[in-house]
Each structure stands twice: as structure tokens, then as C-alpha cells.
Amino acid sequence: MYLIILTALIGCTITQAIYRLYFHPLHTFPGPKIAAATFLYQFFYDAVLGGRYIWEVEKMHEKYGPIVRINPRDLHIKDSHYFDTIYRIPKQEKDAPSAAIFMSPYSMISTISHNQHRTRRAMLNNFFSKQAVVKLEPRIQAQVNKLIERLEIASRQPGNTPVRVHDAFADLTIDVITEYTYGESMGCLDDPDETNSMSEAVEGFGVLVHLMWFLPGLVKLFRATPLSVIERFQPKAAKLFGVKRMISNRSIAILQKKTPGDDSNEDKPPQTVFEALTAPSVPAEEKTLPRLEDESFVVLIAGMGTTMKVLTLGALHLAHNKALARTLREELRQVMPEPSSRPSCAQLEKLPYLTGVINESLRLSHPLLFRMARVSPVDPLVYGKYVIPPGTPISESSYFVHMDPSLFPDPDSFDPDRWIRASEQGFSLTSFLVPFSKGSRQCLGIKWVHSETLYENKCLSYSLAYAELYLTFAAVFRRFDLDLVETSIGDLRITRDLGGGFPENKKFQVFASVREVS
Ligand code: HEM
Numbered sequence: 225m226y227l228i229i230l231t232a233l234i235g236c237t238i239t240q241a242i243y244r245l246y247f248h249p250l251h252t253f254p255g256p257k258i259a260a261a262t263f264l265y266q267f268f269y270d271a272v273l274g275g276r277y278i279w280e281v282e283k284m285h286e287k288y289g290p291i292v293r294i295n296p297r298d299l300h301i302k303d304s305h306y307f308d309t310i311y312r313i314p315k316q317e318k319d320a321p322s323a324a325i326f327m328s329p330y331s332m333i334s335t336i337s338h339n340q341h342r343t344r345r346a347m348l349n350n351f352f353s354k355q356a357v358v359k360l361e362p363r364i365q366a367q368v369n370k371l372i373e374r375l376e377i378a379s380r381q382p383g384n385t386p387v388r389v390h391d392a393f394a395d396l397t398i399d400v401i402t403e404y405t406y407g408e409s410m411g412c413l414d415d416p417d418e419t420n421s422m423s424e425a426v427e428g429f430g431v432l433v434h435l436m437w438f439l440p441g442l443v444k445l446f447r448a449t450p451l452s453v454i455e456r457f458q459p460k461a462a463k464l465f466g467v468k469r470m471i472s473n474r475s476i477a478i479l480q481k482k483t484p485g486d487d488s489n490e491d492k493p494p495q496t497v498f499e500a501l502t503a504p505s506v507p508a509e510e511k512t513l514p515r516l517e518d519e520s521f522v523v524l525i526a527g528m529g530t531t532m533k534v535l536t537l538g539a540l541h542l543a544h545n546k547a548l549a550r551t552l553r554e555e556l557r558q559v560m561p562e563p564s565s566r567p568s569c570a571q572l573e574k575l576p577y578l579t580g581v582i583n584e585s586l587r588l589s590h591p592l593l594f595r596m597a598r599v600s601p602v603d604p605l606v607y608g609k610y611v612i613p614p615g616t617p618i619s620e621s622s623y624f625v626h627m628d629p630s631l632f633p634d635p636d637s638f639d640p641d642r643w644i645r646a647s648e649q650g651f652s653l654t655s656f657l658v659p660f661s662k663g664s665r666q667c668l669g670i671k672w673v674h675s676e677t678l679y680e681n682k683c684l685s686y687s688l689a690y691a692e693l694y695l696t697f698a699a700v701f702r703r704f705d706l707d708l709v710e711t712s713i714g715d716l717r718i719t720r721d722l723g724g725g726f727p728e729n730k731k732f733q734v735f736a737s738v739r740e741v742s
Pocket residue numbers: 332333334345401522523526527528530531534591592596659660661664665666667668669670688689
């Protein structure tokens with residue numbers, strides 16, 4: 225009996241491989257036969273070795289050219305000039321496995337269909353409106369001030385105990401995003417105990433990304449598992465699970481109309497993400513518990529882990545290369561005569577070197593590295609002599625754009641001046657800065673930013689992500705000098721794709737002692 229089942233399985237596998245190699249609509253596209261025949265090739269590099277397939281994809285491009293069939297159903301393009309075409313596909317759909325990696329199937333980031341995504345995004349578009357984000361600036365500033373107080377205390381401690389820079393930034397970004405989205409900050413910056421690390425909690429999720437790509441059904445298992453059980457396996461993630469609980473309780477309460485604002489404040493703009501998701505204009509079928517839980521959780525995770533990494537990587541380079549930190553501080557003095565000065569975002573955005581530091585930090589931290597495949601549901605795409613059939617998942621990892629030596633010579637080097645040089649030469653390098661993706665599915669956190677405006681000083685202060693980056697880099701590096709402790713520049717060299725880019729040991733960490741400067 226077992227022999228019959230085994231023979232049938234082998235027979236099916238071989239037949240399937242033959243179909244994929246010789247009859248599948250993608251069979252004429254270049255790429256290694258093994259990748260076209262079976263998903264096991266990708267599984268081995270991503271799920272078994274832990275986020276290594278991207279480097280195999282890079283080797284495929286070296287051998288087969290800019291368009292490659294990387295598994296039985298996906299194409300990958302390595303051409304920085306084609307990125308926009310992929311991510312601006314009209315009425316694009318998300319590819320289901322890429323959507324599953326966020327482990328939140330009812331959120332907009334995991335929504336497959338174009339129309340449903342549009343409806344869901346519209347619910348939060350108003351919440352992230354220009355007026356709403358403008359009002360946020362003083363609140364971000366207040367959180368940045370708390371971070372500065374924490375660093376001040378650290379700088380005065382005898383022996384100058386090193387600061388866990390990544391955790392300090394994680395605490396900042398989580399406090400900003402929770403205050404804004406849930407109406408109540410988690411108060412991580414008020415907590416001197418930094419051992420319960422949010423950054424490590426995010427790492428814990430990164431490990432699951434590839435499993436979810438292959439087995440999206442696992443998310444049901446996670447949902448059914450009590451939080452207390454998951455917490456036991458991920459003790460470092462206790463804070464994160466605390467947030468999940470808070471989200472769940474709030475979602476239940478608002479759905480039961482226990483929360484003020486559901487009935488009584490219908491005319492007021494939404495004050496929290498929950499209110500936005502349950503506003504009277506939202507269709508009834510969207511006001512469900514899983515929907516509220518997933519959407520609120522994604523906004524939190526998307527807004528926290530990414531921004532934290534950008535700040536951490538920038539801090540690493542500014543601590544490593546004192547000349548960069550000095551140049552930045554000199555420029556900051558123009559608008560910050562005293563270390564305690566607090567210029568507005570609008571003033572900071574005019575500073576070209578600071579902008580260069582932020583752009584390099586965005587480029588080299590690879591906050592979302594995974595190839596987020598898109599699907600053109602009806603029309604074929606054309607790449608050179610290739611016609612890509614509709615329905616084909618197609619992607620380009622932002623990693624390849626950001627490390628393209630024809631755009632960013634010596635791509636590994638952190639060179640804020642490259643943005644100034646490009647601007648002086650009239651070259652729009654910023655159109656190749658794509659950490660937020662492009663098109664209708666691009667990051668919600670930069671809703672008001674258009675990359676072309678980076679040097680024209682428009683709109684940036686209305687963007688949550690950029691506002692956090694400008695205010696934090698300015699306040700920290702005007703006031704402090706960082707000295708790396710047991711951390712070297714190679715420690716954040718990205719060698720793993722776990723959704724976000726991670727170094728070899730899967731820890732995105734920087735330790736530094738802090739000195740005040742005048
Ligand atoms: C440096 C910081 C950030 C980076 C690099 C970043 C990057 C991205 C990227 C690449 C996507 C598209 C993902 C995809 O293709 O599926 C995305 C989506 C998203 N981001 Fe961000 N993000 C950042 C900050 C934020 C912040 C501060 C928020 C908070 C509001 C946020 C909220 C979201 C949401 C809600 C989506 C889903 C949008 C949709 O599906 O329509 N992000 N982000």
C-alpha cells in the first residue's frame with residue numbers, strides 16, 4: 225500500500241516538473257531548471273538556511289540576465305529602471321504568498337484584490353491625512369525629548385555604560401506609533417528596563433516570514449494558539465504580545481460600542497485607528513474583530529521595526545565615521561545653535577547633508593528587503609523581448625535598486641554627499657530611493673511624500689516616517705557623539721532576507737557609549 229502511495233507521489237512530482245519545464249506559460253523564460261521545476265529549491269535557501277534565496281537570485285541574474293524565472297510561478301527582474309513599471313501596475317493585485325508573510329490576512333497590506341485594497345486603504349487615508357500628521361509633529365518631538373533625556377542620563381553614568389541604541393530607537397518608534405494610532409503611548413521610553421526588547425520581538429517574527437510564504441495556512445494555527453503559549457516560546461516578545469492583547473481588547477470594546485466615539489463622536493475626525501476602522505462610512509462587513517486586530521497590528525509593526533532600523537543603521541555609520549558626524553553637526557548648528565534647540569521638520573528638511581544621511585540610512589538598512597510580488601490581473605507586461613502573461617507574480621527586491629553600482633557607485637559605502645552631488649548635477653537619484661515601494665500599495669507612512677520633492681522642500685513634514693527620521697537624527701547628533709562598543713561596522717552587513725534585511729546573527733543591534741557635545 226505504502227509503495228503504491230509513494231510511487232503515485234513520485235509520478236505526480238515528475239509529471240508536474242515536466243509540465244513546469246516544458247508546458248507552463250513561463251517555460252520560455254530564462255533561469256535554472258531546478259528552480260523552474262520545484263519550489264524545494266527556494267524552500268531550502270529561504271526556509272532551511274534562513275533567508276538566503278535572494279543571493280541565489282542575484283547569481284541567477286549574473287548568469288541568465290535581467291529577467292529570471294526564480295521558482296515555478298514567479299519572475300524576478302533586476303533592472304532599476306523597471307522598478308516603477310512593476311510597482312505601478314494599474315489595478316495591481318498582491319501575490320498571495322507575498323501577502324501571507326505579514327501574518328495578518330485581514331489587513332490591507334495582505335489584501336489581494338485591487339478593489340478591496342482601495343476600500344481598505346481609503347479608511348486609513350483619512351486617518352493619515354495631511355492635517356492629522358501635521359498635528360503629530362509636537363507629539364513626535366515630545367517623544368524625541370524623552371529619548372534625549374534617556375541618552376543624557378546614560379552619558380552621565382560613571383563608566384559610561386553602553387546604550388542599546390537599537391532598543392532606544394525601537395522604544396521611540398513604538399511610543400510614537402502607539403500614541404498616534406491607539407491614542408495612548410506604550411510608554412516604552414519611560415521604562416528604564418530595556419531588557420524586554422521590542423526589537424528582539426520583531427526579530428522573532430522575521431524568522432517566520434519564509435514559512436508563511438510556503439504555508440500561509442499556518443496563520444490559522446497561530447490565531448488559534450493562546451497568546452500565553454506563544455509568549456512562553458518568545459519571552460522577549462512579551463511587550464509585543466501586551467500590545468496584541470491591548471489591540472484585541474480595544475477592538476472587542478469598540479465593536480460592542482463600549483468605547484466613546486463610536487456613537488457620540490460620529491462627526492469628529494477619527495482619533496484612533498480603531499475609530500477610523502469603525503467609522504459610520506465603513507461597510508458593516510469590514511467591522512469585524514479579525515479585521516480590526518490585523519489592521520491595527522500591521523500599522524504598529526510596519527511603523528515601528530522599519531523606522532527603528534533606519535535610525536540604527538544611520539547611528540552606526542555616524543558613530544563609526546566621526547568625520548560624517550562632525551559634518552552633520554556643523555550643518556545642524558545652522559538651525560540648532562544650542563544642542564537643546566528644537567527646529568521644525570520644515571527647517572530640517574532644508575538641510576542637504578542631514579537629508580543625505582537619512583537617504584543613505586534608508587538605502588542601506590534595507591528595512592523591507594523581501595521581493596513583494598505584484599500581479600497584473602488582465603494586461604500583460606512587456607520587458608524587452610519578453611511578454612509577461614497576466615496573472616504572473618513579478619517582483620524586484622528594493623535591495624537590487626539600492627545596491628545598483630551604476631546609480632550608487634561603491635554601493636556599500638555610506639556617503640551622504642552622493643545625494644548632494646546628484647542634485648547639483650540635476651540627476652533625480654531620489655527616484656531610485658524605493659524603500660517605501662511605489663504605486664497604490666506603497667507605504668502608508670509616507671503618504672504625503674513624493675521623492676521628487678526631497679530637495680524642493682515640499683510635503684516632507686507631513687510624512688510620519690520622515691518626520692520621525694528628521695527630528696530624531698537632528699536631536700541626537702546635534703547633542704551627542706556616539707562611540708561604538710563591541711560593535712563594528714560589519715555587524716549590520718545584510719546577509720539574510722527575513723522580510724527585512726538582517727545580518728548574519730539575525731540581530732540588528734548597535735551598542736555605543738554616549739558623550740555630550742556642545
Ligand atoms: C522607514 C520607515 C518605513 C519603511 C521603509 C516602510 C516600508 C514599507 C513598504 C516597502 C511597504 C509596502 C509593502 C508591500 O509591498 O506590501 C509599506 C507598507 C505599509 N506601511 Fe510602511 N514603511 C515605513 C514606515 C511606516 C510607518 C511609520 C507606518 C505607519 C503608519 C507605516 C505603515 C505602512 C502600512 C499601513 C503599509 C501597508 C500599505 C498598503 O498595503 O496599502 N510604514 N511600508
